[in-house]
Amino acid sequence: MAWLVLGLLIFLGAHSVRIVADGWRTRMLARLGVNGWKGLYSLISIVGFVLIVWGFGLVRLHPVLLYVPPLALRHLNALFTL
Numbered sequence: 001m002a003w004l005v006l007g008l009l010i011f012l013g014a015h016s017v018r019i020v021a022d023g024w025r026t027r028m029l030a031r032l033g034v035n036g037w038k039g040l041y042s043l044i045s046i047v048g049f050v051l052i053v054w055g056f057g058l059v060r061l062h063p064v065l066l067y068v069p070p071l072a073l074r075h076l077n078a079l080f081t082l
Contacts (some may be wrong), residue, residue: 004059007051046062 020067029037069077 004055007048007055011048
């Protein structure tokens with residue numbers, strides 16, 4: 001589960017830089033150039049995505065059951081999900 005969460009933090013963190021730290025992003029863009037920034041951004045995003053996929057594969061081996069609806073209400077629960 002830790003790899004999945006770490007991958008989500010890296011991937012979503014990289015995609016939230018403009019929202020959270022626009023000034024830092026602008027300075028890094030000026031320092032690295034457009035292609036350098038895109039390369040670093042892509043590398044970080046790919047690492048995060050790979051960790052998400054790998055972590056999801058590990059988590060599927062040992063699933064954690066969060067909620068089990070009562071037997072009589074399973075069909076009603078599926079209807080509410082739609």
